[in-house]
Every structure is written in structure tokens, then in C-alpha cells.
Amino acid sequence: MASASSLSTSSPSTPSPAGQSFRQRPWVRMAFPLVVAVVLAVLPLVLPEFANETVARIGVFAVAVLGLNVVMGYTGQVSLGQIFFLGVGAYVTAYGVQNDWNIVLVFVLACLIPAVAGLIVALAAARLGGLAIAMVTVALPIVGVPLAKRLSEFTGGSQGLSARFAETPEWTGLYDDQWQLYLVLVIGGVVFLLTRYLVRGKYGRAFAIVKGNENVASSMGISPYRYKVLAFTIASLIGGVSGFLYMLVIQYTSPETMSFGHSIELLAAMVIGGAGSIVGSILGGAWYVLVPQLTNAVDASLTALLQGAVLLIVLFVLPGGLASLPRVLARGRRRSGADRGPGAPPTTPSSTAGSGTAAEGSERERQGLA
């Protein structure tokens, strides 16, 4: 911090505006996604096996969190049932693979069936407002677990279903974990890209208005009901994709997969990653996978306690989620650097990143003025 402040006083090019304009340069904007793509393409080849498996698992849950983000982070409808759609996707995949269906067909079904289920639930649930939707969605995992046990013809009962598929093709010369990670990266990457375009475009704006104020939305000719149903359906579809990936990586599903507790954990992961943020979804997935590993490494018999403590600390320090960390750091640096004191911008701790882009914009303006 001290060096940063000395820098900013001694040289005209303070680090943070420099960073901003650096990011805005056109070639950087073009090159950045390319660099990410190259890194992601090379990473599976160089990482050790367990790291690959961990990254693949992160991918699975990042997609699940992304789905939750569409309905909750962007559209503001509390959903406690996301794990149900992951479970349905996983079961559809497992059933299809066990019956030797074409894998592309399995994938399509693993997307469509949860989406249809989500649509049906949403048609009823979206008529309700606020927490009532949460109460309806709570029912999904609670119904899902006994349902999976009862329909043992399709689900294998409480013993669950195993399915190994997507054997590594010979010509690739890859290890299984590398091949799996590539599949996760490609499928997950496409889902992330599509969702990014969705929430940045016309639909995203409509979602944001529905989240902000339903009456305003109605007055602008945006039907809150239809957009809530749409958001919920897309979330279910993405949940189905994550279920497919779950089977790809974990290769086993049982009623435990969709137990209610996991739904809450997903929700916590979304809030911690950053609600209404694409990057936040990835961080949420990382959280979901890495924190149990971390706490296991510290003390395997205290995992629940440690996870709770970490959760509280993060929410206390970063109410906007991990995705808000760069912003908080930038703010802190600016505050210590320029010593604005009380004139510092009224921080909005609850600023979810839906407003995050707006906050970023205003920061840019402020720096422009400074």
C-alpha cells in the first residue's frame, strides 16, 4: 500500500487509471479472450491429474451456479431448487448411457427434460412473488430425493446409477482426466458464453428491470411473469447441463446428489462468488469444490465448523462476493492513495454485480474527472 501511494504521488501514471486504460485498449480486448482460451487449452496438458480433476469439478459446479445466477442474481427470484435440476440432468444422462443411447441425444435430453420440468414449475411458481417462490422451489429437492428412491426402475433406487462414458478416443493420446477436462471446458465454456450474451443483451436488461421493480417493468411493457418463467426455465436448462457434466466427471448419481443441503450450498456458493456476475459463477464453483478440500486438509473432523467460519468471514469482509474483490481493492487503494477521507464514494456493500457494471462505469467516470 505504501509503495502504491508513493508511486501515485511521484509519477503521473498512477497504477489504477493505467490499469483501466490498459483494459480498454482494443488489442487487449481482442487478445484477452484469446489468451484465456490458449491458457485453458494448454492447462489440462500441464496440470497433474488431481488438479485436472479438481478443475473439471469446478467447471461442473460453476455451470450449476451460473444457472442459479440467471434466475437469482440477474432476475432476483430466490430459487432453492437448483440442485434438483442438476440431479434430473444427471439421472437422465445416467439412464441414457446405461441404455446405450447416442450421447448427443443424451445431452439434448439432459438439457431439455430439466428445462421442461423447470418450465412447468415456473409457470406455477412465478405467479407468486418474493419469498413465496423460494418456498415453492424448496419443495423440489425435498420431493426429488424420495422420488429418485421410488422410481428405482429408472434411478436405481437409493443405490444410485453409475455411468462411465466419453472414453478417451485413442487418437487423442490424452489421459482420461485431460479428455474429461477438455469436454467440461468446451461444454461449460459454450454455456458461459451464451449466458454472457443473454444477460448482456435485451433479455438481460429485461431481467434486471424485473429484478429492480416489477411495476416499472410492467409499465415498460415487460411482463414480469413471462421473464420470470423464462429465467427460471433457462436456469433449469443450465442446471441440466451441469447434471450432464456431473455424470461426465463424477460418473455416479444417487438420491444424495440432490439433497436439500446441497441446494443451500449452491446458493451460498453463488452469493460468495458474486450474485449477478459471470466471473462470480466461476468463483462460486471454485468455492463449492475447493473449500471442502481446504478444510479437509486442515482438519478432516472439523470440516463443517471450518466451512461455516470461512463463509462468515467472506460474507463479512466481502458482502458483494469474491467477484467484488478487485473493486474493493481498487477502492481501498484509491482511498489510501488519494486520501479522499470522508469524500470517498458511499460504498454500496450490497452492490451485486448486476449493478456492478454500473458501479464500474461510475468509477471510471470518477477517475476520468480526477
Add this chain to the structure above:
Amino acid sequence: MNTHFRSRTARGVAVVSALALTLTACGREGDGGGEGGASASPGITDESVTLGITTPLSGATAGPGTCTVAGVKAYFGAKNAEGGVEFGDGKTRTVDIRALDDTYDPQQAKANYDQLKNEVFAMTAGLGTPTNRAWRDAAIADEVPQVLVMTGDPLFSDTDESPWQLGFVPIYQNEGEAFGELLASSTEEHKVAILSQNDDYGEGYVEGFKSAIEGADNIEVVEELTYEATDTSVDAQLTELANSGADVFFNAMSVTPLMISALQKAQQLNWKPSWFLPSNTSSPGAILEPGGAAAYPGIYSVSFAKAPASPAFAQDEDVQAYLAALKEHGDYQDPPAFPHCQWSWMVGATLEQAFAEMTEPTRENFMEALRGIEGFQAPLMLEGTSVTTSEDGQPAVSTLNVQKFNGKGYDTVESFG
């Protein structure tokens, strides 16, 4: 300005490539060091062998889960203190245990397995059917032993289906059958009410029980109901069963709180039959005492392990050694509340038997040695029960004694009543 940015970018590129190089260097080294000879499997050297466990250490199943680690840890902790375990190849190795928490989540169990598979010699003792099934296929593909695991699922004892697996505890059918046989040998007439969990667990018990009472004229099943493992109350079922006038209640229930409330509710209804409880929900301290089980004419369960709380075994040498080791090496300070602690101790003893027969430090050789144990009476085992691993389709322990609650612990009984 421009040079400033360029240098930043260059530095970034340099850092990334350096990182990539380091990672390449440390990647794919999985075959392990050459310490234990060229052919040695991962997790074993001339001085030590590491075993992995993934089991629930937090959440609803943490109680029994903690026990599955404590027992085997205590067993090998005591052995290590004496210098180690002697292997069939003439070397003496210490046994290290690496246990990870899976919270009874299959996904986490698979993650734990992935983490451990290249560091440990074998996986063992983990509790739970879904959590063990989650990585069963992967263990077969990776040729990692998944042995003496705590699940009553018959799949793990099928050598063709599960070449790298072996279950430890009796399968559900074994337990139901043992009780059915005892009841069928009774000289009196009995009316039986059955309540079972609506899944393969409950079905397995009922299947075993019914096959044993088939053809016994003195036994009549008067009422049979089920409940869901997710139910929070079985009061309605109990009321209905109480009306049947049954004098024997076969309750295949795996949920600890439900079992306690069932024991209490039946008393409130003034229905006092003899009970049969599955081995994993029959703990005197954790279930029978809070449930007020003393009010019933008889509480029966099956077991193959000496109950340390029972006065009959208070002076037993095995039990004393076990309790001392559990405190000293197992990180388990209280008296063991679940039989899983004892089972896990026996797992340790069984593994030692297998180690003693191992002539090469490889996983293949270990599996071969493990499958060759016959009639081994592990410490803490009851008279008449033993470990036999050579029988296809049966877990390591398939013999059981029926026991009756005596107010403090259990006594083995030969006849009903």
C-alpha cells in the same frame, strides 16, 4: 507509457510461461518414487504404507463415520507404537492413515478418492453405500483396492462385478435372516409387525427375514408398512402397527433419531412388543437409552462384535486393549457410541492378516492376500463369528449372532424369549 505497458505484459508472459514450465515439470509424475523397488505400488515404501479413508466426519452420519476412522487408526496406532506391522516380504512397515471427510456426499467422496488414489496404497473402512458406490467404477479402472468398506450393499462382495472391492460388514439380508431363524425356532406362536425403510436397505432386511420364516407355522406377519428415509416422523405407521396386536416388531430402520422416537412413541401407545433392530441402529448408549428401551420385554439385534459397554466383556483383554488404544491413538476420548468403532478395529486386524501374507509390495498381491483369509477370528469378534474373505458373494463377515439387550449392553442368545 507504452514501454511501461509492454514491460508489464512481458513480465506477465514471463510469469505465465515460468508457471507452465514448473507445472510441466511436476506434472505426470504419478508413478511415484523408486524407493520401494521398481514394481512397488503407490503409497508403500520399505518403511511405511499409507491407507486412505473417505467417510462422513461431519453432518448427520458423522457419529458412525468418525468411528470408522477411529478404530482402524487406533489399531495401527498401537501397532506403530510397537514398531510396525510385519509384512509377508519380511519387511516391517508402519501404517499411516489418511482420512478425509465426505459428509456422506457421493460427489465429495469421489473427489476425496481422486485426491488420495496416487498417494495411498489402498482405500479402506469408509462408511456409506452411495459414497462408496460413487468411486467404485473409478477404483476398478485405476486398479485401486477399495476393501473392507462399511456397506451392506451386496455389490461390493461380488468378485466378478467388483474385482478390486470387498465389503466388510454383513449384507442386509444376512441380518434379517439371522433374526428370522431365531424367531422360527421359537416354541410359541408369534405375530409379527414389520416396518421398513422404503429402499434397498429395508427391502434387504425384510427379504432376509421372510426367507428365514418361510414355512414356519408359528410365525404370522400381521402388518407390514414402510416409511421414507426422509420422513421426520413414523407416528402414523406405529399407531397402525400397534393396532395389529403384534407381539414382535421387526423394525428395519436406519435413521437414528427416528429409531429413538419410534421407541418412545410405541410406549406412549402402550404397545410393548419385542423389537428387532438392525445392527447400525441398535447402539445401547446412543439409541436404546434415550428411547427408553428398558420398557420392552426384549430388544433384539444382531452383532459380530463384543460390545465394550457390556459388563460381560468389561474384563475381556481384547476390549481393554481396544479401549485404551482408541483413547491413545484413535483421537476418540469417549466410550465408543457406535459399533462401527469396533468394526473398524477389526478391519485393522484383518488388514494386518493380509499384510502378513503379502510377498510383493503391489496392490495386486495385496488383493490376492486379502482374498485368502479363512475363519480368522479378529479381536473383539464374538464366539461363532469370523472373517472369511474367500467366499464369492459374501462380505468379509457374514456370520452373525442374535443378541438381546440386557439393560446395559447385549448378550448373545440361543433362543427367543
